[in-house]
Amino acid sequence: MVEPWLRGSRTEIEPIRRAVLHALDLAEEDLYRWSKDLSQKELHARPHNLPSVAFQLRHIARSLDRLLTYAEGGSLTEMQLMLLHSEADPRGTPEEVLAELGGALATSRDRILAMTSSFGEVRHVGRDRLPVTLGGLLVHVADHTQRHVGQAITTSKVVAALRPGKTL
Numbered sequence: 001m002v003e004p005w006l007r008g009s010r011t012e013i014e015p016i017r018r019a020v021l022h023a024l025d026l027a028e029e030d031l032y033r034w035s036k037d038l039s040q041k042e043l044h045a046r047p048h049n050l051p052s053v054a055f056q057l058r059h060i061a062r063s064l065d066r067l068l069t070y071a072e073g074g075s076l077t078e079m080q081l082m083l084l085h086s087e088a089d090p091r092g093t094p095e096e097v098l099a100e101l102g103g104a105l106a107t108s109r110d111r112i113l114a115m116t117s118s119f120g121e122v123r124h125v126g127r128d129r130l131p132v133t134l135g136g137l138l139v140h141v142a143d144h145t146q147r148h149v150g151q152a153i154t155t156s157k158v159v160a161a162l163r164p165g166k167t168l
Contacts (some may be wrong), residue, residue, distance in 0.1 A: 004029070016119055016135055017112055023142035024064075024112075027149045028105050031057060034156040035098060042159045043097060044090045051088070053159065054097050056152035058087040060145055061104030067144065068111045070125045071137045112138070 004025035010018045035043065035053055043054045051059075062083050066076055092100075119135030132140075160166070 001029075013113070016138055017115070020112055020138050020142045021109055023146055024105050024109060027060065027145050028102065030149050031060070031101060031152055032098065034153045035094065038094055038156060038159065040093055042163075043092075043094050045155075045159050045162075047155065047158045047162055050155050050158065051151065052090070053152050053155050054090070054092060055088045056148050056155065057097050057101045058089075060148045060152075061101045062087060063144060063148075064104050064108040064141065067137065067141050068108055070123050070132075071115065071134055071141070072111065073123060108141075112141075 003022075005019065005022040009025075010021055013021065035057065038053060044052045046052050062080070066080055066084070069076060069080065115134070115138075117134050119133060119138070121134045122131050123134050123137050124130065125132055125137070
Protein backbone atom coordinates (compact mmCIF):
# COMPACT_ATOMS: atom_id res chain seq x y z
CA MET A 1 0.00 0.00 0.00
CA VAL A 2 1.26 3.46 -0.87
CA GLU A 3 2.09 5.63 2.15
CA PRO A 4 -0.11 8.69 2.78
CA TRP A 5 2.50 11.23 1.66
CA LEU A 6 2.65 9.54 -1.78
CA ARG A 7 -1.12 9.43 -2.33
CA GLY A 8 -1.49 13.01 -3.51
CA SER A 9 -3.78 13.82 -0.60
CA ARG A 10 -4.13 17.04 1.37
CA THR A 11 -2.66 19.08 -1.50
CA GLU A 12 -4.67 22.12 -0.41
CA ILE A 13 -2.60 22.34 2.79
CA GLU A 14 0.85 23.95 2.82
CA PRO A 15 3.80 21.52 3.02
CA ILE A 16 4.71 21.64 6.72
CA ARG A 17 1.23 20.93 8.08
CA ARG A 18 0.61 18.46 5.23
CA ALA A 19 3.74 16.49 6.15
CA VAL A 20 2.74 16.37 9.81
CA LEU A 21 -0.77 15.23 8.93
CA HIS A 22 0.62 12.55 6.63
CA ALA A 23 2.87 11.34 9.47
CA LEU A 24 -0.20 11.05 11.71
CA ASP A 25 -2.12 9.23 8.97
CA LEU A 26 0.73 6.75 8.55
CA ALA A 27 1.03 6.31 12.32
CA GLU A 28 -2.65 5.42 12.57
CA GLU A 29 -2.45 2.90 9.73
CA ASP A 30 0.72 1.25 11.03
CA LEU A 31 -0.34 1.14 14.67
CA TYR A 32 -3.72 -0.34 13.87
CA ARG A 33 -2.12 -2.95 11.58
CA TRP A 34 0.40 -4.08 14.19
CA SER A 35 -1.78 -3.75 17.32
CA LYS A 36 -5.28 -4.82 16.32
CA ASP A 37 -4.66 -8.56 16.78
CA LEU A 38 -2.89 -8.35 20.14
CA SER A 39 -4.67 -9.75 23.17
CA GLN A 40 -4.97 -7.64 26.29
CA LYS A 41 -2.11 -9.59 27.87
CA GLU A 42 0.06 -9.09 24.77
CA LEU A 43 -0.79 -5.37 24.56
CA HIS A 44 0.54 -4.87 28.09
CA ALA A 45 3.44 -7.34 27.85
CA ARG A 46 6.96 -6.04 28.44
CA PRO A 47 9.18 -8.59 26.70
CA HIS A 48 12.85 -8.16 27.57
CA ASN A 49 11.75 -5.23 29.75
CA LEU A 50 10.69 -3.17 26.71
CA PRO A 51 7.89 -0.64 27.24
CA SER A 52 4.57 -2.24 26.33
CA VAL A 53 2.67 -1.59 23.12
CA ALA A 54 -0.09 -0.08 25.29
CA PHE A 55 2.43 2.36 26.75
CA GLN A 56 3.59 3.39 23.27
CA LEU A 57 0.01 3.93 22.05
CA ARG A 58 -0.93 5.97 25.11
CA HIS A 59 2.32 7.92 24.94
CA ILE A 60 1.67 8.84 21.31
CA ALA A 61 -1.90 9.92 22.08
CA ARG A 62 -1.05 11.94 25.15
CA SER A 63 2.18 13.47 23.88
CA LEU A 64 0.31 14.74 20.82
CA ASP A 65 -2.02 16.59 23.16
CA ARG A 66 0.88 18.03 25.14
CA LEU A 67 2.94 19.06 22.12
CA LEU A 68 -0.04 20.65 20.39
CA THR A 69 -0.89 22.55 23.58
CA TYR A 70 2.57 24.12 23.35
CA ALA A 71 2.08 24.71 19.61
CA GLU A 72 -1.12 26.58 20.40
CA GLY A 73 0.79 28.76 22.88
CA GLY A 74 -0.58 27.09 26.00
CA SER A 75 0.79 25.47 29.12
CA LEU A 76 0.06 21.97 30.34
CA THR A 77 -2.85 21.40 32.69
CA GLU A 78 -2.83 19.30 35.84
CA MET A 79 -4.89 16.68 33.94
CA GLN A 80 -2.30 16.47 31.16
CA LEU A 81 0.43 15.98 33.76
CA MET A 82 -1.61 13.31 35.56
CA LEU A 83 -2.16 11.48 32.26
CA LEU A 84 1.57 11.71 31.51
CA HIS A 85 2.31 9.80 34.70
CA SER A 86 -0.27 7.10 33.93
CA GLU A 87 0.91 6.13 30.42
CA ALA A 88 2.45 2.86 31.67
CA ASP A 89 -0.76 1.80 33.45
CA PRO A 90 -1.10 -1.95 32.79
CA ARG A 91 -4.88 -1.77 32.44
CA GLY A 92 -7.12 -1.24 29.45
CA THR A 93 -8.47 -3.45 26.73
CA PRO A 94 -7.07 -3.28 23.21
CA GLU A 95 -10.31 -1.60 22.13
CA GLU A 96 -9.99 1.07 24.82
CA VAL A 97 -6.33 1.80 24.13
CA LEU A 98 -6.85 1.93 20.35
CA ALA A 99 -9.93 4.14 20.82
CA GLU A 100 -7.88 6.60 22.89
CA LEU A 101 -5.23 6.64 20.18
CA GLY A 102 -7.77 7.06 17.36
CA GLY A 103 -9.52 9.90 19.18
CA ALA A 104 -6.23 11.65 19.89
CA LEU A 105 -5.13 11.37 16.26
CA ALA A 106 -8.44 12.77 14.99
CA THR A 107 -8.37 15.64 17.49
CA SER A 108 -4.72 16.34 16.67
CA ARG A 109 -5.50 16.58 12.96
CA ASP A 110 -8.26 19.09 13.70
CA ARG A 111 -5.98 21.14 15.95
CA ILE A 112 -3.23 21.21 13.32
CA LEU A 113 -5.67 22.23 10.60
CA ALA A 114 -6.98 25.06 12.81
CA MET A 115 -3.52 26.61 13.26
CA THR A 116 -3.10 29.84 11.33
CA SER A 117 0.06 31.26 12.93
CA SER A 118 3.32 31.72 11.07
CA PHE A 119 5.68 28.77 11.34
CA GLY A 120 8.43 31.13 12.48
CA GLU A 121 6.49 32.30 15.54
CA VAL A 122 8.09 31.42 18.86
CA ARG A 123 6.48 28.92 21.20
CA HIS A 124 7.70 27.73 24.59
CA VAL A 125 8.03 24.11 25.73
CA GLY A 126 8.11 22.68 29.22
CA ARG A 127 8.56 24.12 32.68
CA ASP A 128 11.73 25.85 31.53
CA ARG A 129 9.78 27.41 28.65
CA LEU A 130 12.41 26.50 26.08
CA PRO A 131 11.93 28.60 22.94
CA VAL A 132 11.12 26.85 19.66
CA THR A 133 9.35 27.87 16.48
CA LEU A 134 5.86 26.68 15.67
CA GLY A 135 7.24 25.01 12.54
CA GLY A 136 9.95 23.22 14.52
CA LEU A 137 7.41 22.08 17.07
CA LEU A 138 5.09 20.71 14.39
CA VAL A 139 7.96 18.84 12.74
CA HIS A 140 8.78 17.38 16.16
CA VAL A 141 5.16 16.21 16.45
CA ALA A 142 5.74 14.09 13.34
CA ASP A 143 9.23 12.93 14.38
CA HIS A 144 8.23 12.01 17.91
CA THR A 145 5.11 10.19 16.78
CA GLN A 146 6.99 8.12 14.19
CA ARG A 147 9.74 7.27 16.72
CA HIS A 148 7.16 5.72 19.03
CA VAL A 149 5.32 4.04 16.16
CA GLY A 150 8.56 2.19 15.38
CA GLN A 151 8.95 1.17 18.99
CA ALA A 152 5.34 -0.05 19.16
CA ILE A 153 5.77 -2.10 15.97
CA THR A 154 9.01 -3.66 17.20
CA THR A 155 7.48 -4.60 20.55
CA SER A 156 4.40 -5.95 18.81
CA LYS A 157 6.59 -8.17 16.63
CA VAL A 158 8.52 -9.44 19.66
CA VAL A 159 5.29 -10.18 21.54
CA ALA A 160 3.87 -12.05 18.54
CA ALA A 161 7.09 -14.04 18.15
CA LEU A 162 6.85 -15.14 21.80
CA ARG A 163 3.38 -16.65 21.41
CA PRO A 164 3.19 -20.28 22.53
CA GLY A 165 3.95 -22.68 19.68
CA LYS A 166 5.67 -19.95 17.65
CA THR A 167 9.12 -20.86 16.43
CA LEU A 168 11.71 -18.20 15.93
